[in-house]
Amino acid sequence: MKERWCKYLLGGLVIAALAGCSSKPTDRGQQYKDGHLNHSLELESQPNARGVPVNGNDYSEQLKKIQSSAPSLFTRNNATYQAVQNWMAAGADPKKLSQFGLNTYQMGGVDNYGNVQFTGYYTPVVQARRTQQGEFRYPLYRMPSNGKRRLPDRAAIYSGALDPRYIIAYSNSLMDNFMMEVQGSGYVDFGDGQPLVFFGYSGKNGHAYRSIGKVLIDRGEVAKADMSMQAIRQWADTHSEAEVRQLLEQNPSFVFFHPEVFAPVRGASAVPLVAKASVASDRSLIPAGTTLLAEVPLLDNKGKFTGKYEMRLMVALDVGGAIKGQHFDMYQGIGPEAGHSAGYYNHYGRVWVLKGADGGAAQFNAYQPTTASSSNGSSLITR
Known part of the structure; x- marks a missing residue:
């Protein structure tokens, strides 16, 4: 009887251990094969x-x-x-x-x-033109020389708060511009048959960064488990230009670029x-x-x-x-x-x-x- 009890107890402990392991998430590649590690x-x-x-x-x-x-x-x-x-x-x-x-x-x-x-x-490739024309109406800016003045936030920049002389290109997508800001740099295709121009990171406007992905999650418009760059783009594709702009303006931070010809991604x-x-x-x-x-x-x-x-x-x-x-x-x-x-x-x-x-x-x-x-x-x- 005692032997059978011990056998059942051991079996119960094994099942409990397995249940404990199975309760840990593995859907995103998590592994637990090495046990607890004590140090960074x-x-x-x-x-x-x-x-x-x-x-x-x-x-x-x-x-x-x-x-x-x-x-x-x-x-x-x-x-x-x-x-x-x-x-x-x-x-x-x-x-x-x-x-x-x-x-x-x-x-x-x-x-x-x-x-x-x-x-x-990654490094995006953005379609753009050197002057405003047709669908190419969304400016990309170089870093303004502002002295000690604080630069405008994203909403103000979208409304034209910066001097046009700081514009270095016009793209056909406000979302593409934003994604290039998130990545920190990108290549621009001016559609003239010339090599792509690298737009390197030049600085920020000094305002705090706010995640638009988190905004969509908090609004209940995208589930946290489904959040990805693709999910953000899909959301944008099914909403008006005004709604997309309103979402992007929730992030007051803004990134500036400088063009570099024949430059690799560094x-x-x-x-x-x-x-x-x-x-x-x-x-x-x-x-x-x-x-x-x-x-x-x-x-x-x-x-x-x-x-x-x-x-x-x-x-x-x-x-x-x-x-x-x-x-x-x-x-x-x-x-x-x-x-x-x-x-x-x-x-x-x-x-x-x-x-x-x-x-x-x-x-x-x-x-x-x-x-x-x-x-x-x-x-x-x-x-």
Whole structure:
């Protein structure tokens, strides 16, 4: 009788444990296979990672761009870069990282169970003209020389508060202009057969940023679970121009640009970015130039998690206002296809920071006492 009771008790404990695990969300790629992690960056002797990176060539190309564009950044991290390349040449088995002089730090994630947040950003291509004509009537502005005066908010700018001499182009979509502001830069196609012109970030008007995605959620017009760049655009497509403008005016912050001919897309480190081999990070936790081995969740064409992951090597080369703590914004590339992918990402994967044993790994030890911090929101609506 006692033996049977113990058997039932053990079975009950197993069922309870399984029930506890199943109660944790997994619909956005969350994993709990590593158990509770005590630190933001936890040194692992042998990381619990499977598979090999799918983008070894892109990672190598990104390193070349760092070397040519930011030699001092490259030099500071060269011990790690060389060790990673040696590891890749030998088969890229995650279990053998230490054999190549690489220390591996697993990130604790937003929940201390290794679930690191991934969002996406991209470089849009906006159709525009140099003068106002027909449908091309929505101005893009360069940074005004305002002295010490505070610049107008978005609503006032839309109403013509800025001197027209600051206009650098007219697009055919107010929403396209806004999305380029959210991304921080973009390419402009003037429709004249000439190469696209890069519009780089030039500054802001100094007013606080308010997420229009959150506005739509709070109004009950888009469900929080469905919020994405596509959802915002779909909302705009089914509402009048006046309603779209009224929504955008809920965000008083406004971004200015400066045109650059033949310019590549660069991150905050002044390095040209390679799609899906570079990320924006919180530099207080992940310094510029840091190499990451990431288990990235794969999404289908409708933005749903497929249940699969792929390993990628990426370098932290950019920053973002909403990118805090255990959160990375992955650069997806240029144009509509990249925008489609970026617009859906607000998912979770596991990340290991790679650092050469002789390449300044001690800087990461300083983070060991710190518990994992959380990050709320997606860069597509808060960046």
